[in-house]
Amino acid sequence: FEGAERYVPAGTDLDGLRRAVQDCRGCDLYENATQAVLGSGTAAARVVLVGEQPGDQEDRQGAPFVGPAGRLLDRALADAGIERGDAYVTNSVKHFRFQQSGPGKRRIHQTPDAAHISACRPWLTTELRIIDPEVIVVLGATAGKALLGPSFRVTKQRGQLIPRPPLDDESATQNGFYVPTIHPSAVLRADDRDAAFAGLVSDLKVAAQALH
Numbered sequence: 001f002e003g004a005e006r007y008v009p010a011g012t013d014l015d016g017l018r019r020a021v022q023d024c025r026g027c028d029l030y031e032n033a034t035q036a037v038l039g040s041g042t043a044a045a046r047v048v049l050v051g052e053q054p055g056d057q058e059d060r061q062g063a064p065f066v067g068p069a070g071r072l073l074d075r076a077l078a079d080a081g082i083e084r085g086d087a088y089v090t091n092s093v094k095h096f097r098f099q100q101s102g103p104g105k106r107r108i109h110q111t112p113d114a115a116h117i118s119a120c121r122p123w124l125t126t127e128l129r130i131i132d133p134e135v136i137v138v139l140g141a142t143a144g145k146a147l148l149g150p151s152f153r154v155t156k157q158r159g160q161l162i163p164r165p166p167l168d169d170e171s172a173t174q175n176g177f178y179v180p181t182i183h184p185s186a187v188l189r190a191d192d193r194d195a196a197f198a199g200l201v202s203d204l205k206v207a208a209q210a211l212h
């Protein structure tokens with residue numbers, strides 16, 4: 001894929017990005033999705049939470065984490081003491097990847113490939129540059145691959161406070177942390193949901209404590 005780079009306007013704000021992302025043709029995912037979904041929250045957010053990609057509801061409504069995983073994430077943030085107004089939520093990939101099958105033509109989520117993650121990364125790094133958060137919560141494997149590289153493993157790195165080097169061309173004065181954790185959808189799929197939820201909250205508390 002060509003990648004999103006040439007579709008990202010220079011020197012714009014989050015609203016400018018939100019408009020521009022609708023015209024992105026950086027990979028093939030714009031073709032079947034309803035719309036692109038940028039993050040939501042303010043540029044003053046101290047915590048950014050990065051998920052995978054919009055789901056079915058997010059694709060229809062045009063906002064991240066508004067479906068079942070989003071409701072669970074909202075509860076976990078509240079339990080961890082992170083205020084919604086302090087948090088900006090976004091995704092590694094801005095268009096919904098799915099397969100349509102069955103008689104009802106239900107849209108089945110498909111995990112984005114490394115090529116989609118890499119193509120879409122300029123939108124994410126630009127959001128992060130504008131917001132310049134103290135903590136970036138990495139929700140699951142896709143966000144981990146986007147931000148921490150191909151060797152990232154959630155099970156090994158979750159709940160850790162990882163110093164964050166500057167992103168790409170970001171100035172070297174940047175400091176802050178990554179806190180990886182499981183994706184809220186993994187909690188919904190877990191055999192023991194209560195334990196998985198408690199684990200997510202406990203990792204989010206690490207992020208909350210890192211805020212000064």
Ligand code: URA
Pocket residue numbers: 051052053054055058063064065066067069070091185
């Ligand atoms: N899962 C994600 O990773 N992001 C969303 O916005 C919704 C579900």
Ligand code: SF4
Pocket residue numbers: 003004021024025026027028029030036093094095116119120121123
């Ligand atoms: Fe552009 Fe990302 Fe959508 Fe691909 S998924 S078309 S790179 S916004």
